[in-house]
Amino acid sequence: MNPHFVELRDLKVAFDGVTVLHGIDLTVGPGEALGLVGESGCGKSVTWLAALGLLPGKASVTGSVKVDGREICGGSRSVLEGVRGGRIAMIFQDPSSSLNPVLRIGRQITEALTLHRGLSGEAAKAEALRLMDMVGIPDARRRFDLYSHEFSGGQCQRLMIAMALAGQPDLLIADEPTTALDATIQAQILDLLIQLRAETGMATVFISHDLGAVSQVCDRVCVMYAGRIVEQGSIEQLFSEPRHPYTRGLFDAIPRIDGPRNRLIPIPGTVPNPKHLSAGCAFAPRCAHAEDACGWQRPALEHQDDGRRLACFNPVAAARSAPARQMMLEDV
Numbered sequence: 001m002n003p004h005f006v007e008l009r010d011l012k013v014a015f016d017g018v019t020v021l022h023g024i025d026l027t028v029g030p031g032e033a034l035g036l037v038g039e040s041g042c043g044k045s046v047t048w049l050a051a052l053g054l055l056p057g058k059a060s061v062t063g064s065v066k067v068d069g070r071e072i073c074g075g076s077r078s079v080l081e082g083v084r085g086g087r088i089a090m091i092f093q094d095p096s097s098s099l100n101p102v103l104r105i106g107r108q109i110t111e112a113l114t115l116h117r118g119l120s121g122e123a124a125k126a127e128a129l130r131l132m133d134m135v136g137i138p139d140a141r142r143r144f145d146l147y148s149h150e151f152s153g154g155q156c157q158r159l160m161i162a163m164a165l166a167g168q169p170d171l172l173i174a175d176e177p178t179t180a181l182d183a184t185i186q187a188q189i190l191d192l193l194i195q196l197r198a199e200t201g202m203a204t205v206f207i208s209h210d211l212g213a214v215s216q217v218c219d220r221v222c223v224m225y226a227g228r229i230v231e232q233g234s235i236e237q238l239f240s241e242p243r244h245p246y247t248r249g250l251f252d253a254i255p256r257i258d259g260p261r262n263r264l265i266p267i268p269g270t271v272p273n274p275k276h277l278s279a280g281c282a283f284a285p286r287c288a289h290a291e292d293a294c295g296w297q298r299p300a301l302e303h304q305d306d307g308r309r310l311a312c313f314n315p316v317a318a319a320r321s322a323p324a325r326q327m328m329l330e331d332v
């Protein structure tokens with residue numbers, strides 16, 4: 001079996017001549033759950049929209065995207081459509097933008113089953129009901145003929161997941177799937193993603209601002225900043241000992257209700273405009289660890305002895321103290 005179900009190499013994206021993704025290298029193994037975190041505008045969504053050929057025509061995409069060893073970057077529409085929804089499915093933050101408001105829910109799921117698995121008639125209906133049941137829609141048979149507005153926000157997200165599962169994907173990309181939901185429903189959707197991965201063995205890419213959610217769902221995490229990966233490692237590595245000052249900053253900015261009131265330390269400044277990036281590290285203007293060289297030289301993303309990848313000339317050296325580390329893992 002191919003060790004990498006998906007392999008992105010030097011993936012670059014530009015819009016109208018402005019580069020927003022600067023050569024992403026990452027892999028997702030079969031059945032693995034990979035988290036992608038970073039502030040808004042860092043390129044998390046664009047990475048996967050580019051990989052799946054879903055960016056608008058004005059986007060220039062270069063590099064390599066291999067799915068099960070087969071190159072799909074720049075592939076024909078039929079190649080990309082074969083991958084999307086079949087081998088790889090993607091769900092988004094706002095299910096209402098993906099569900100068709102004038103088509104009954106059951107019909108939308110059976111259409112996905114016809115498209116991806118050639119099922120029709122009673123077989124498609126039976127499978128659609130099974131999927132609705134699997135994602136936790138109560139009384140699926142009675143609700144099969146309802147429209148999306150007759151379901152709650154959390155149920156619409158469950159229905160989106162059911163549609164995504166229709167093609168029996170090897171990889172589900174969940175782009176901020178819980179951001180629009182309230183806290184209890186968020187927790188239920190996270191549980192569902194964990195349960196579905198365990199039941200089906202599909203890999204998951206989980207894109208989120210929420211480090212706590214990422215730690216629950218994922219095995220490995222990539223931290224992105226200004227269109228680049230700045231640190232990548234196992235959940236345990238990055239949570240117990242973040243080395244990139246940006247990763248550390250993301251952790252320090254998590255509000256904690258049981259911590260001291262002054263514990264929350266927001267990262268100063270804002271994500272840079274991709275039009276105005278310097279030759280140095282993009283995080284340097286916000287970084288308390290920055291040295292002179294960081295302003296004009298960019299650190300490469302390099303493998304470290306402990307297996308993580310890191311792009312920083314002056315990383316956070318000290319490990320967190322054991323109690324602080326324990327608190328962090330308990331809090332999220």
Ligand SMILES: Nc1ncnc2c1ncn2[C@@H]1O[C@H](COP(=O)(O)OP(=O)(O)OP(=O)(O)O)[C@@H](O)[C@H]1O
Nearest residue numbers: 015020038039040041042043044045046047056274
């Ligand atoms: N269709 C587009 N046209 C022009 N620029 C775009 C387009 N889509 C994304 N961008 C730009 O690409 C960069 C990366 O955006 P992206 O949506 O990937 O960020 P993100 O990390 O997913 O943020 P968020 O968490 O807010 O979704 C941003 O600077 C954004 O403005």
